[in-house]
Amino acid sequence: MVYDFLITLKKPDYRFVDQVSQLMYIFAILAFGFFYYHFPKSGIVYLVIIPAILLAWAYTFYRKSKKGVAFYRLGLFAAAAGWLLGPKTNLWMGILYAIAGLLEKQVKFPQEIGFSEAEVSFNTFPRKVLNWTEINNAVIKDGIITIDQKNNQLIQKEIEGYVTKDIENEFNEFCRRCINSSNNNEQS
Numbered sequence: 001m002v003y004d005f006l007i008t009l010k011k012p013d014y015r016f017v018d019q020v021s022q023l024m025y026i027f028a029i030l031a032f033g034f035f036y037y038h039f040p041k042s043g044i045v046y047l048v049i050i051p052a053i054l055l056a057w058a059y060t061f062y063r064k065s066k067k068g069v070a071f072y073r074l075g076l077f078a079a080a081a082g083w084l085l086g087p088k089t090n091l092w093m094g095i096l097y098a099i100a101g102l103l104e105k106q107v108k109f110p111q112e113i114g115f116s117e118a119e120v121s122f123n124t125f126p127r128k129v130l131n132w133t134e135i136n137n138a139v140i141k142d143g144i145i146t147i148d149q150k151n152n153q154l155i156q157k158e159i160e161g162y163v164t165k166d167i168e169n170e171f172n173e174f175c176r177r178c179i180n181s182s183n184n185n186e187q188s
Contacts, residue, residue, distance in 0.1 A: 001121070003114035005171055007145055010158040014069070017107055021072035024100060025053055028079035035088045042087040049082035069108060076101035111157075113145065115171075117178055120147065132182035138175040140168045 032050050036043040056075030064070035080097035083090045106125045114121040120135065122128040136148040140163055147155040163171075 001114070001116060001118075003116045003121070004174060005115040007113045007115070007140075008160045009111040009113065009145075010160045011110065014108055017104065018070055018072065021076065021100070021104065022057075024079065024097065025057055025072070025075050028082060028097070029053055032079075032082050032086065035086060039087055045086045046082060049078055049086070052078040053082075071104060071108065073101040073104050076104065110160075113147075113157075115174065115178075117181075132178045133185075135175075135179055135182075137179065139172050 029050055032043075032046040036046040036050075053075045056072070056078055060070045060072055060075065076097050080094045080101065083094035083097060109123070112123045114123070115138075119132070120130040120138070122130075130147070130149065134150055136150050138145070138147045140146075140159065143159050143163060145155075145157050145159055149155070
């Protein structure tokens with residue numbers, strides 16, 4: 001769908017997500033080290049997986065220092081492989097680490113709200129869509145977007161970057177037109 005306005009929301013603090021990912025790294029490294037210590041001949045795969053996790057961790061720190069956002073999924077996928085391929089196979093832990101690696105990208109995806117004449121769409125997982133008939137008001141003021149829904153829910157989010165007064169006025173007028181149009185269609 002093509003949106004008339006695409007609003008990018010301010011990035012939240014991903015510190016908690018990063019800490020959970022790092023704890024998962026530490027747990028996997030300790031578990032694989034324990035398995036290798038007790039089963040040195042059959043646990044050779046752990047001698048590959050542990051350095052892979054550590055290299056992924058170092059790369060993540062490097063990338064975070066350069067770009068500001070860290071993605072821990074490479075190490076999580078390496079740990080998932082360790083849980084699935086090692087002599088002490090644990091299917092559930094492998095699946096948990098693989099799911100964590102897949103979901104991390106979605107969690108850190110820039111949050112956006114798309115506004116078209118047909119709907120208001122949030123790029124969340126799962127995708128959330130509001131029809132204009134469900135909205136009382138939607139405005140941008142002082143860098144904050146506010147969406148007042150008819151079910152008494154209020155969404156207020158800070159917008160990434162600076163919004164000029166002209167764009168603010170144009171957006172607010174667009175929303176007013178869409179809400180009025182949906183109300184007129186509803187009454188007919």
